[in-house]
Amino acid sequence: MKQMTDPVVYKLVRVDFDGKLIPATDDELMEVEDLLEYEKSKMLSDCDAVQTVGCSSNGDHLSEKPILQGYGGLMQSEKEEVAVVKLNAGIECIEMLQKVNKEERHRFTHESPIHLSSCTDIDDQISDRCDKLPNADVTLRSRSPLQETLSMSTPSSNGKQDNQIVHSSECPNSGEKGIENRSSVSAMVADSKPNFSRLKGEINLDKLTIRELQETFRATFGRATSVKDKQWLKRRIVMGLTNSCDVSVTSFIIKDKKLVQTDKEDSCKKVDAEDLVAEAVSDCRNGSSASCGDQMEDAEVGGNLRSSFMEYDCKDDSMLELKTAKRVRKPTRRYIEELSDMEAKDYCEKLIPPAKQSAQGKTSTILVSRAGTQPNAVVTRHDSLGGSNIQVPYISRVRRCRPRKSIMSLTRFQSSGMGMTTKWASNTIGWTDSQLNKSSMDKTVEVRPVPFAELLIEEGTKEKQSSVTHIPEVCGDKEPKRVDLPGNYSDDTTVPTAKGGIRRKHHRAWTLSEVVKLVEGVSRFGAGRWSEIKRLSFASYSYRTSVDLKDKWRNLLKASCAYTPSEKGTNPRKNATIPIPAPILSKVRELAEMNSQSTKNLKASGSQSGASVSENRSGFL
DNA sequence: TTTAGGG
DNA sequence: CCCTAAA
Numbered sequence: 001m002k003q004m005t006d007p008v009v010y011k012l013v014r015v016d017f018d019g020k021l022i023p024a025t026d027d028e029l030m031e032v033e034d035l036l037e038y039e040k041s042k043m044l045s046d047c048d049a050v051q052t053v054g055c056s057s058n059g060d061h062l063s064e065k066p067i068l069q070g071y072g073g074l075m076q077s078e079k080e081e082v083a084v085v086k087l088n089a090g091i092e093c094i095e096m097l098q099k100v101n102k103e104e105r106h107r108f109t110h111e112s113p114i115h116l117s118s119c120t121d122i123d124d125q126i127s128d129r130c131d132k133l134p135n136a137d138v139t140l141r142s143r144s145p146l147q148e149t150l151s152m153s154t155p156s157s158n159g160k161q162d163n164q165i166v167h168s169s170e171c172p173n174s175g176e177k178g179i180e181n182r183s184s185v186s187a188m189v190a191d192s193k194p195n196f197s198r199l200k201g202e203i204n205l206d207k208l209t210i211r212e213l214q215e216t217f218r219a220t221f222g223r224a225t226s227v228k229d230k231q232w233l234k235r236r237i238v239m240g241l242t243n244s245c246d247v248s249v250t251s252f253i254i255k256d257k258k259l260v261q262t263d264k265e266d267s268c269k270k271v272d273a274e275d276l277v278a279e280a281v282s283d284c285r286n287g288s289s290a291s292c293g294d295q296m297e298d299a300e301v302g303g304n305l306r307s308s309f310m311e312y313d314c315k316d317d318s319m320l321e322l323k324t325a326k327r328v329r330k331p332t333r334r335y336i337e338e339l340s341d342m343e344a345k346d347y348c349e350k351l352i353p354p355a356k357q358s359a360q361g362k363t364s365t366i367l368v369s370r371a372g373t374q375p376n377a378v379v380t381r382h383d384s385l386g387g388s389n390i391q392v393p394y395i396s397r398v399r400r401c402r403p404r405k406s407i408m409s410l411t412r413f414q415s416s417g418m419g420m421t422t423k424w425a426s427n428t429i430g431w432t433d434s435q436l437n438k439s440s441m442d443k444t445v446e447v448r449p450v451p452f453a454e455l456l457i458e459e460g461t462k463e464k465q466s467s468v469t470h471i472p473e474v475c476g477d478k479e480p481k482r483v484d485l486p487g488n489y490s491d492d493t494t495v496p497t498a499k500g501g502i503r504r505k506h507h508r509a510w511t512l513s514e515v516v517k518l519v520e521g522v523s524r525f526g527a528g529r530w531s532e533i534k535r536l537s538f539a540s541y542s543y544r545t546s547v548d549l550k551d552k553w554r555n556l557l558k559a560s561c562a563y564t565p566s567e568k569g570t571n572p573r574k575n576a577t578i579p580i581p582a583p584i585l586s587k588v589r590e591l592a593e594m595n596s597q598s599t600k601n602l603k604a605s606g607s608q609s610g611a612s613v614s615e616n617r618s619g620f621l
Numbered sequence: 622t623t624t625a626g627g628g
Numbered sequence: 629c630c631c632t633a634a635a
Contacts, residue, residue: 528624
């Protein structure tokens with residue numbers, strides 16, 4: 001599926017009045033992540049390709065598209081580092097995608113049937129790859145030279161004011177009034193390709209001239225600097241190479257990607273190159289956090305949004321420049337929860353016990369961020385993710401799910417899921433945006449073929465179906481209600497009981513989108529595969545356990561049986577909870593029937609059960 | 622640990 | 629949702 005997607009994907013990005021780049025929806029963000037992954041793997045094999053994804057700038061206007069930098073310039077020994085740097089660049093995009101003006105999004109959803117490239121299980125991807133932002137080293141400012149370059153290489157279009165949205169190029173109908181900032185140029189910017197040869201071997205920064213330091217800086221971060229301050233440069237480079245802000249030594253020697261302290265005690269974390277990668281990957285995760293911030297924007301975060309950026313553990317005053325340039329969004333509670341959940345769920349098997357970690361010479365550091373603007377410090381800890389050190393917000397939580405057997409299982413399922421997705425995309429009819437809205441799932445858009453589209457069409461919106469026949473469909477994904485946002489419950493959703501167990505504090509009403517997700521999951525994996533559905537379709541819903549899914553499915557089944565036979569003419573307000581749209585219920589019934597059928601088939605003839613599933617689906621409708 | 626089913 | 633038996 002990734003191969004099918006054009007690697008050049010543009011995202012909805014809004015530029016705020018203060019020049020801040022506001023990302024779009026979660027789903028888009030996630031898609032970018034997908035992209036990042038794609039780019040990463042691609043670049044790992046293609047050393048020369050430095051892909052820079054579009055950035056459009058309209059002269060004085062700061063309307064820009066995310067710069068999605070690939071992971072170019074990889075050399076075997078340093079590829080990890082490169083990946084980091086490049087990823088860091090990509091992070092910017094992620095960040096940009098984090099937020100989008102709600103109204104704009106709404107409008108976007110309404111006015112433009114967006115057909116994003118197919119990308120399934122975005123939730124899973126995002127939740128699996130995202131983490132907190134690192135030290136804000138590689139910073140693409142809104143007017144950074146790199147972006148300037150990019151801007152020039154992309155066609156600019158009619159100017160709009162700030163706050164305008166730039167439509168993604170994957171949105172075929174995005175050409176409506178005033179929002180035509182489209183560009184589909186993938187700029188190859190050689191200048192942005194850091195020269196990492198400088199990073200080889202030992203570098204004694206003390207002996208370098210300012211110019212050399214600047215060069216090294218560029219090699220490290222992929223962007224040039226004009227800073228003349230030697231100390232600053234050295235610090236920056238060391239920070240970049242060691243991925244640590246905690247650099248205050250006066251003498252720097254970098255040897256084999258490690259900082260060799262010369263005149264001071266180890267105050268630096270020494271991380272392997274692979275750690276850097278993990279860190280960079282972890283950067284993406286912050287994206288999910290930001291999306292949470294987005295969702296909570298008028299809720300608890302509220303006006304704090306603008307000030308919700310903060311720096312992590314940057315004790316160095318030299319960071320001042322960076323502070324203004326790039327601020328790290330403070331993780332929301334949901335983010336932290338999810339992150340912790342993810343980390344526990346997905347990477348637990350790879351965790352190295354802290355003791356062992358220290359024994360390996362890795363300092364298990366707990367850093368207290370000293371945010372200038374944030375009174376409350378954020379405690380982070382170093383964890384090992386996939387054998388790498390990452391910094392994650394520290395939080396105690398209860399794991400409700402057993403860890404994934406292997407990270408690869410995710411990819412495996414994803415690819416298989418995507419395969420099915422592709423099939424669906426060509427065989428089924430998806431939502432239209434109006435259908436989406438009808439289903440109250442218009443908050444966000446997701447690129448995913450929706451198997452229930454038929455149901456909605458069957459609901460009398462057939463006239464819409466022509467507009468969406470062959471393109472992967474847009475579908476509401478995230479919970480539409482703020483009340484349902486996980487962040488509102490944060491990490492104290494469970495409370496220990498006297499009996500030693502844990503009990504949930506709140507009942508979380510199932511939202512329609514969750515139900516849809518569930519039904520889709522069932523249709524994909526079949527009823528009974530709850531843990532798989534949970535992992536793949538509800539990866540970002542840390543509060544839904546597989547048991548929950550099962551229970552909900554049971555309820556849905558009950559509801560559908562009580563409902564559908566008599567069709568829609570009956571009393572529409574039977575459900576105490578949210579009224580489940582009849583199409584969904586009938587879908588549930590269908591799936592149930594299919595399921596029982598296939599199991600019967602399994603029992604009887606033991607064959608052709610898998611084929612019957614998909615065939616029954618289409619034949620049924 | 623996961624699933625199925627009762628409470 | 630919780631709990632638990634069974635796999």
